[in-house]
Amino acid sequence: xxxxxIIGKGPAxxxxxxxxxxxxxxxxxxxxxxxxxxxxxxxxNYFGFAQTIxxxxxxxxxxxxxxRLGAEVLEDEVISVEKDEFFKVVTxxxxxxCKAVLLATGLPHKAIMIENMAxxxxxxxxYCTTCDGFFYNNRKVxxxxxxxxxxxxxxxxxxxxxxxxxxxxxKHLDVSGKYIGELGRFRVDTRKILKLExxxxxxxxxxxxxxxxNIDGLFVAYESASSIDFARKLGILTDGNLVVTDNNQRTNxxxxxxxxxxxxxxxxxxxxxxxxxxxxxxxxEYVKSL
Ligand SMILES: Cc1cc2nc3c(=O)[nH]c(=O)nc-3n(C[C@H](O)[C@H](O)[C@H](O)COP(=O)(O)OP(=O)(O)OC[C@H]3O[C@@H](n4cnc5c(N)ncnc54)[C@H](O)[C@@H]3O)c2cc1C
Numbered sequence: 318x319x320x321x322x323i324i325g326k327g328p329a330x331x332x333x334x335x336x337x338x339x340x341x342x343x344x345x346x347x348x349x350x351x352x353x354x355x356x357x358x359x360x361x362n363y364f365g366f367a368q369t370i371x372x373x374x375x376x377x378x379x380x381x382x383x384x385r386l387g388a389e390v391l392e393d394e395v396i397s398v399e400k401d402e403f404f405k406v407v408t409x410x411x412x413x414x415c416k417a418v419l420l421a422t423g424l425p426h427k428a429i430m431i432e433n434m435a436x437x438x439x440x441x442x443x444y445c446t447t448c449d450g451f452f453y454n455n456r457k458v459x460x461x462x463x464x465x466x467x468x469x470x471x472x473x474x475x476x477x478x479x480x481x482x483x484x485x486x487x488k489h490l491d492v493s494g495k496y497i498g499e500l501g502r503f504r505v506d507t508r509k510i511l512k513l514e515x516x517x518x519x520x521x522x523x524x525x526x527x528x529x530x531n532i533d534g535l536f537v538a539y540e541s542a543s544s545i546d547f548a549r550k551l552g553i554l555t556d557g558n559l560v561v562t563d564n565n566q567r568t569n570x571x572x573x574x575x576x577x578x579x580x581x582x583x584x585x586x587x588x589x590x591x592x593x594x595x596x597x598x599x600x601x602e603y604v605k606s607l
Contacts, residue, residue, distance in 0.1 A: 404417070440519060464491050548560045553568045
């Protein structure tokens with residue numbers, strides 16, 4: 318059992334870990350190697366560097382620092398976060414229990430160029446199987462995605478209906494771990510999607526090859542899950558693509574905190590690091606209060 322699991326190993330997540338490990342909280346950071354900061358070749362507006370530093374170098378130093386102080390760092394992708402007595406953080410290969418969770422996955426990378434996607438949001442297009450799966454009892458639904466996250470969402474939907482198709486939108490399936498064995502339960506459609514159609518509600522998917530098919534609901538689980546996906550499923554308040562927090566980076570769900578680009582409109586390293594520190598302090602207080 319970890320005291321805290323931090324999802325994301327960018328500046329926000331690693332900054333929080335500096336505080337939690339130094340307060341003797343058992344801290345696990347789970348993150349992939351695709352922080353937005355890797356794209357910054359030259360950073361000149363972060364305090365304390367006499368010479369320009371690259372984002373890559375900053376991240377590398379940060380990881381060495383958190384490991385030196387005692388944080389465990391795991392390179393993996395988190396697929397879901399579930400709440401029971403404690404929190405269960407699930408990856409493609411394992412799951413981990415913890416008392417508190419910090420969401421620090423940065424911005425979601427999800428530019429999906431499908432016509433009418435926004436038009437049907439809430440009317441057939443959903444981003445949350447836990448919230449909306451129930452409305453599609455015994456109906457025909459699809460999951461838009463091509464990775465572990467999509468298979469995980471398809472598995473959740475089988476509670477409500479057996480008619481679940483995974484639409485990869487022209488991408489190759491990229492599935493790992495236990496999700497490979499689950500794929501056989503679903504129809505997989507790899508055609509590129511052009512647009513969604515319907516009157517008030519989603520009724521049809523149109524493909525780039527000129528074909529189409531009827532559908533009742535489409536759940537978006539594109540690329541990998543991000544803080545906003547975890548938040549929606551846990552019933553945490555969101556605002557557009559942001560996870561809503563108070564001044565201490567606490568969400569409205571006890572034990573879940575958010576920091577960095579996923580919870581800030583001013584997307585900068587200094588802000589992410591600052592929010593991470595505030596979250597770290599709030600997590601220490603939370604865990605010690607249990
Ligand atoms: C091109 C570019 C240049 C920039 N230049 C500057 C600059 O000069 N100065 C400045 O202050 N800011 C700059 N920024 C902004 C800065 O990079 C971000 O504000 C900062 O990286 C945010 O930190 P974060 O920790 O919130 O998110 P990120 O750094 O994006 O880190 C998010 C972490 O979460 C992980 N993750 C995501 N999903 C999952 C999942 N499902 N499971 C596990 N891990 C996951 C990612 O792999 C990553 O490790 C730049 C951004 C870009 C794109």
